[in-house]
Amino acid sequence: MDNRPIGFFDSGLGGLTCIPFLHEKLPNEKIVYYGDTARTPYGSKSIENIKQFSTQIVEYLVSHDVKLIVIACNTVSATSIDLLKEKFPEVPIIGIIEPMAKKIADIGKNTDKFGVIGTKVTINSGVYEQKVKKYNENISINSLACPALVPLIEEGITNNEIMDLTIKYYIDDFKKKKCINKLVLGCTHYPIIQKNIERLYPDMELLNPSEEVINSVSNILEEKGMLAESNDRRNLCYASDLSENFLNMINLFFDKESVDTDIMKFYD
Ligand code: DGL
Numbered sequence: 152m153d154n155r156p157i158g159f160f161d162s163g164l165g166g167l168t169c170i171p172f173l174h175e176k177l178p179n180e181k182i183v184y185y186g187d188t189a190r191t192p193y194g195s196k197s198i199e200n201i202k203q204f205s206t207q208i209v210e211y212l213v214s215h216d217v218k219l220i221v222i223a224c225n226t227v228s229a230t231s232i233d234l235l236k237e238k239f240p241e242v243p244i245i246g247i248i249e250p251m252a253k254k255i256a257d258i259g260k261n262t263d264k265f266g267v268i269g270t271k272v273t274i275n276s277g278v279y280e281q282k283v284k285k286y287n288e289n290i291s292i293n294s295l296a297c298p299a300l301v302p303l304i305e306e307g308i309t310n311n312e313i314m315d316l317t318i319k320y321y322i323d324d325f326k327k328k329k330c331i332n333k334l335v336l337g338c339t340h341y342p343i344i345q346k347n348i349e350r351l352y353p354d355m356e357l358l359n360p361s362e363e364v365i366n367s368v369s370n371i372l373e374e375k376g377m378l379a380e381s382n383d384r385r386n387l388c389y390a391s392d393l394s395e396n397f398l399n400m401i402n403l404f405f406d407k408e409s410v411d412t413d414i415m416k417f418y419d
Pocket of ligand 1: 162165166195223224273301337339
């Protein structure tokens, strides 16, 4: 048993899409979340900056005595996981891509046409293709960067025509040309627009890495005997900028009494 919190982080509010799955699967676990809302999006930044920002965040989460850290960001997982594991060997660190890649390798059939959408950095890294191939050589994935989606989601522009047009701008041709029948939401912001994508493409199955990573967290904590027991610790959610939309998301995913929110910046 281990009642210490689990650390989660993302460039912004996207990583919070893991929380409903955490609450469902592991209701006793408490978290410390960091969203780098002042420096989002990471997906169009240099790898050098992403490594620097994510190192600052992991150092901060480690200072909260977390028992495990989830990189709830595909962009950081794609570029910085090896560095972070090397710099912080004292805490298990799980990236969001590996569990999804294993799942694709397990469920994939020869007739499937997988697609993955994500940030420029994630897609340019080719990490989904490489990791899936490692587990199952017969499956290939087509990838597409959708850089305008994250800024719109961070602005809360989701349930409207602008978002639908932006989704169609990216996905219409991709889906048609590559005959995609299963689409991986390869950015933790995208589950927020999952309903839009489902409505626009009802024949395409969507796969959500935020759900897979929680299954993986559950297995690891159980194996290590580190599951929490019921406790009245509060969840802590930090952001480098407490934007209105970040706070809206916190209110959506947590009861008011169970969470404290604060601002935390690593620069002046
Ligand atoms: N939510 C993040 C991801 O999963 C990053 C989005 C961004 O900051 O560009 O890749």
